[in-house]
Amino acid sequence: MRWTMVAASTVLFPGFVWAGGPTPAEILARAKAASGGGAWDAVAAVRIQARIHTGGLDGVVETLQDARSGRYVSRYELGPARGADGFDGSQPWSQDDSGQVRVEEGGDAREGAADEAYRTALAYWYPDRWPATVEAAPDRDEGGRSFHVLRITPKGGRPFELWIDAATFLVDRTVEKTALETRTVFVSDYREVNGLKVPFASKQSNGEAKYDQLLTVAAAEVNPTITEGAFTKPAPAAADFTIAAGATSTTVGFELVNNHIYIPVTLNGRGPYRLLCDTGGANVLTPELAAELGVKSEGALQGRGVGEKSEDFALSRLDTVQIGDATIRSQLAVVFPLSQLSDVEGIPCRGLVGYEVFKRFVVTVDYQRGTLTLTEPSTFAYRGSGTVVPFTFNEHVPQVEGSIDGIPGRFDIDTGSRASVDLLAPFVERNGLAAHFPARVAMVTGWGVGGPARGEVARAKSLRLGGVEVADPVVVLSAQKKGAFSDPYVAGNVGGNVLRRFTVTFDYARKQIIFERNASFGAPDVFDRSGMWINASGDAFTVVDAVAGGPAAEAGVKVGDRIVAVDGVPAAKVRLPDLRLRLRSDHPGTRVTLTLAGEKGTRAATLTLRDLV
Numbered sequence: 001m002r003w004t005m006v007a008a009s010t011v012l013f014p015g016f017v018w019a020g021g022p023t024p025a026e027i028l029a030r031a032k033a034a035s036g037g038g039a040w041d042a043v044a045a046v047r048i049q050a051r052i053h054t055g056g057l058d059g060v061v062e063t064l065q066d067a068r069s070g071r072y073v074s075r076y077e078l079g080p081a082r083g084a085d086g087f088d089g090s091q092p093w094s095q096d097d098s099g100q101v102r103v104e105e106g107g108d109a110r111e112g113a114a115d116e117a118y119r120t121a122l123a124y125w126y127p128d129r130w131p132a133t134v135e136a137a138p139d140r141d142e143g144g145r146s147f148h149v150l151r152i153t154p155k156g157g158r159p160f161e162l163w164i165d166a167a168t169f170l171v172d173r174t175v176e177k178t179a180l181e182t183r184t185v186f187v188s189d190y191r192e193v194n195g196l197k198v199p200f201a202s203k204q205s206n207g208e209a210k211y212d213q214l215l216t217v218a219a220a221e222v223n224p225t226i227t228e229g230a231f232t233k234p235a236p237a238a239a240d241f242t243i244a245a246g247a248t249s250t251t252v253g254f255e256l257v258n259n260h261i262y263i264p265v266t267l268n269g270r271g272p273y274r275l276l277c278d279t280g281g282a283n284v285l286t287p288e289l290a291a292e293l294g295v296k297s298e299g300a301l302q303g304r305g306v307g308e309k310s311e312d313f314a315l316s317r318l319d320t321v322q323i324g325d326a327t328i329r330s331q332l333a334v335v336f337p338l339s340q341l342s343d344v345e346g347i348p349c350r351g352l353v354g355y356e357v358f359k360r361f362v363v364t365v366d367y368q369r370g371t372l373t374l375t376e377p378s379t380f381a382y383r384g385s386g387t388v389v390p391f392t393f394n395e396h397v398p399q400v401e402g403s404i405d406g407i408p409g410r411f412d413i414d415t416g417s418r419a420s421v422d423l424l425a426p427f428v429e430r431n432g433l434a435a436h437f438p439a440r441v442a443m444v445t446g447w448g449v450g451g452p453a454r455g456e457v458a459r460a461k462s463l464r465l466g467g468v469e470v471a472d473p474v475v476v477l478s479a480q481k482k483g484a485f486s487d488p489y490v491a492g493n494v495g496g497n498v499l500r501r502f503t504v505t506f507d508y509a510r511k512q513i514i515f516e517r518n519a520s521f522g523a524p525d526v527f528d529r530s531g532m533w534i535n536a537s538g539d540a541f542t543v544v545d546a547v548a549g550g551p552a553a554e555a556g557v558k559v560g561d562r563i564v565a566v567d568g569v570p571a572a573k574v575r576l577p578d579l580r581l582r583l584r585s586d587h588p589g590t591r592v593t594l595t596l597a598g599e600k601g602t603r604a605a606t607l608t609l610r611d612l613v
Helices: 022-034 037-042 105-122 286-295 340-343 423-432 576-583
Strands: 045-054 056-065 072-078 081-087 092-095 101-103 131-141 145-154 160-165 173-175 180-192 198-205 213-222 242-245 248-252 254-255 261-267 269-277 297-304 311-323 325-337 352-353 363-366 371-375 387-390 392-393 398-405 407-413 421-423 441-448 451-459 462-465 468-471 473-477 493-494 500-506 512-517 534-539 539-547 560-566 591-598 601-608
Touching: 022 037, 022 131, 045 072, 056 297, 056 407, 072 105, 072 601, 081 105, 081 180, 092 105, 105 173, 105 392, 248 261, 248 340, 261 352, 286 325, 340 441, 340 534, 441 473, 441 534, 441 539, 534 576
Parallel strands: 269 352, 407 493, 421 473
Antiparallel strands: 045 056, 045 213, 056 072, 072 081, 081 092, 092 101, 131 145, 145 160, 160 173, 173 180, 180 198, 198 213, 242 325, 248 371, 254 261, 261 269, 261 311, 297 311, 311 325, 363 371, 363 500, 387 512, 392 398, 398 407, 398 462, 421 493, 441 451, 451 473, 462 468, 500 512, 534 539, 539 560, 560 591, 591 601
C-alpha cells in the first residue's frame, strides 16, 4: 500500500514516438515549466507524510523517494494494520503487519516497481535516470477539460498513461493496467513547496468508487537527509512463535476434503476450529467466528479470488494462533464471509490459515499419512531422496519455473486449489492452447472467492515443475476475464490433485519445495465423470452446471435441479465431498440414480459415469 507524489512519480524517457501535434518532448518540457521548471533540477529526494482513507479505515503513510535513482520506501498504518514496502534500486520488497519481510519476485510486482521507480526518478524530465519509450496517445476530452496523453513504457516495466491538463500543463493522472485491474491515480490541489508545484491530494481508483484510496498530504519536505540503508530491505523480525516444551517440531493430523487440507487450529485459546490450510492464504475468519471469539473487525476492503466478483473484507487481530504445539502471537486476520464456500465444500468452512504459518516454519504435508508437520527452519536439514525445486515468491504464493507439454511458464503452487492444473487465460491465449488441446469440455471447474470459475477441461501429456514431472495431468484452460486466473504473469496454478501424489515440504526460508513421491504418484489423473457441478443446499444438492452431452445431461439432469437422494439414500445423509469423490473415482460404466426435485415435481435420473477427457 503505497502512495507516491505524482509530481515526483510521473516520468518519461528516450525513444519518443510522435504522431503529430505537440511532440512528447514539448509536452513534457511545458509540464516541467508549469510545475517549477529548473527548480526540479536541484531535487534529490522528497519525503511525504500523508493521511489515508480507504474502505472505512483511516491511517497515515510516510514515503521517502530518491529522485536521482528511483529508490523509494513507504511505511503505513491503516486501522489495525501496518507495514512497509520499497525498492532498493534492484529489487522490490515488502514487510507485512507482523514484520515478515519478502522480496517481491512475481512479474506484476517487478514490472510495477520499475514503473514506480521511473516515476520516482522524474525520468520523464531526466531521461538519463531510467530509460523508457514514450509515445503520444490521442488527446482526450473529459468533463469539459482537454488532456494530452502520453503512453510510457519504462525499461523493465509495463505501459502506463500520463495525462497532462492541456490548459495548465499540470499532471492530472496516471493510468496503469496491473495484473488484475486498471489502476488510475488522480492528483489535485497543487501547492507550492520550495518553488515546486506539488499535488497535496490523491485518489487511487480501480473503477469501483467504494474502494477508492484517498490521500491528503500533511507535510512535504524537499531534499531531506537520507540515512544509510533507508531503502534497504529490513532485517527479519524477531521470532513471534514458540513450540511447547522446547521442541523443534510439531505434527497434527489433517482431513483431506475435495483435495483441500483442513487442520485443527486453536484461536485465542479457544477451539480447536477446523480451518482450511492454503499455502498463500491470509489468516481468515468468518464473521460468525470473529463474533464467537469476540474480536473487533474494522473496514470494508476489497478481496479477490478465482471468481470474477470481489467481496468486502474487514481487518481484525488475534492474540494467538495455535497449531499442534506451535503458537504464533499477535496475528492480523481478515474477516470474510465464507458461507458460499461452505456450500461448495459441503462442510462448514470457518476460516483459513496459510502464508503466516508457512513463512515461519518448514511445513511438511504428508498426503498419504494425513499429517502436517511444522519445523523450526534453523533446525531443518533435508537428507532424503526427494527432488528439491527452487521457487520465487509471487506475492504470498510460491512460484516455480516449469512447463506444460514443453511450453515454459511460471506456475503457482497452491494447496488451496482442488484441481490438478489450471492454465490461466492469458497464458492459454498467448500460446494458442485451444488448438494444442482440441479435445476439451467446457464447464464450471472450480469455485472460490468471487464465485464459480469456468474453463475447458483437457488432458496434457506432461507437467514439469523444476525437476519433477507428472504424466498425463488433467488441465483446465481458464476462461476467466477477471480474478486471480486472469493474471498475465502466471502460466498456471498447480493444486491438490497433483500435490497429493507427493509428500511436499515447503521451506519458505530457503525458497525451496521438496517433492517426495508417495504411493499415489503413478495413479491416473481422473476428472469428474458425471459432467456436472453440484453444491450443497440445505438437505439437498443443487445442480449448478451440466455439460451438454455429458452423462448427467443425457440422463435428463438440468441446471437448477435439486438432488434430494442418491441411489435411494436421502441427500441429507450423503456428504458432498464423498459424493464428488464417487462421481470422479467410480469406474466408467457405473450407474448412479439421482432423485431430482424440479419445477414439475420429483423425478429419477440414472446416469452412467464415463471419462470426459
